[in-house]
Amino acid sequence: MKLVEYPDSELMMFDLADLLASELSAALRQNEGASFCVAGGSTPGPVFDILSGVKLDWDRVTIFPSDERWVPETDERSNARMLKRRLLTGKAEAARFIPLYADTPAPEDAVEALSEAIEPNLPISVLLLGMGADMHTASLFPKADHLEQALSPDAPILVPITAPGAGEPRMTLSARVLEDAMNTHILITGEEKRKALMRAQTLEPDEAPVRAVLDAATVHWAP
Numbered sequence: 159m160k161l162v163e164y165p166d167s168e169l170m171m172f173d174l175a176d177l178l179a180s181e182l183s184a185a186l187r188q189n190e191g192a193s194f195c196v197a198g199g200s201t202p203g204p205v206f207d208i209l210s211g212v213k214l215d216w217d218r219v220t221i222f223p224s225d226e227r228w229v230p231e232t233d234e235r236s237n238a239r240m241l242k243r244r245l246l247t248g249k250a251e252a253a254r255f256i257p258l259y260a261d262t263p264a265p266e267d268a269v270e271a272l273s274e275a276i277e278p279n280l281p282i283s284v285l286l287l288g289m290g291a292d293m294h295t296a297s298l299f300p301k302a303d304h305l306e307q308a309l310s311p312d313a314p315i316l317v318p319i320t321a322p323g324a325g326e327p328r329m330t331l332s333a334r335v336l337e338d339a340m341n342t343h344i345l346i347t348g349e350e351k352r353k354a355l356m357r358a359q360t361l362e363p364d365e366a367p368v369r370a371v372l373d374a375a376t377v378h379w380a381p
């Protein structure tokens with residue numbers, strides 16, 4: 159794991175947006191298209207605001223969330239809603255978006271169709287994850303019902319997740335799909351998450367799921 163500490167959050171958001179844009183550009187120089195997989199939640203919003211104004215061949219970029227809460231896009235907790243408002247706007251409006259949600263009663267009903275849409279876009283070119291103070295990343299939550307399956311080396315692309323602390327049921331990319339990404343970044347702020355990150359390094363993924371992606375990741379932290 160590489161840890162980059164910034165003196166303040168605003169500087170971090172600008173530097174990280176710049177870095178992600180250059181990694182996407184490099185991926186686009188080498189390939190016809192690039193995939194950009196991004197966390198939901200609240201922390202990365204400012205990075206998305208900056209990135210959406212960056213000049214890039216966005217029409218060759220496919221964006222999808224690392225995980226989704228099982229709510230329609232009209233719901234304020236929908237990651238797709240946030241991403242469409244803050245990332246897929248401005249210059250980045252030209253990017254293609256693949257949802258991890260379908261209008262079915264439960265995530266289990268949509269695994270197959272959603273996985274088919276994601277598969278041609280793997281491995282992920284650039285991955286931006288977040289982390290919770292409980293050491294979850296994407297929707298790989300400690301004590302989740304299908305965590306063992308989601309962490310296994312032969313896991314499917316997507317795994318439905320129900321977990322204490324997760325709110326509604328969710329859909330998450332499995333750990334092996336996240337681990338295979340070509341460039342991995344984790345964005346966190348505040349002392350509580352910094353402590354959780356340090357602790358996660360001493361634990362196994364079943365207790366600290368973020369551990370599954372830490373080795374290959376650059377973690378960006380600001381107070």
Ligand SMILES: O=C(O)C(O)[C@@H](O)[C@H](O)[C@H](O)COP(=O)(O)O
Pocket residue numbers: 196197198199200201202224225226227237287288289290294295296297
């Ligand atoms: O949809 C989600 O909830 C996520 O993708 C999740 O893994 C998130 O990145 C962390 O929970 C951190 O969330 P915050 O940035 O809101 O603290």
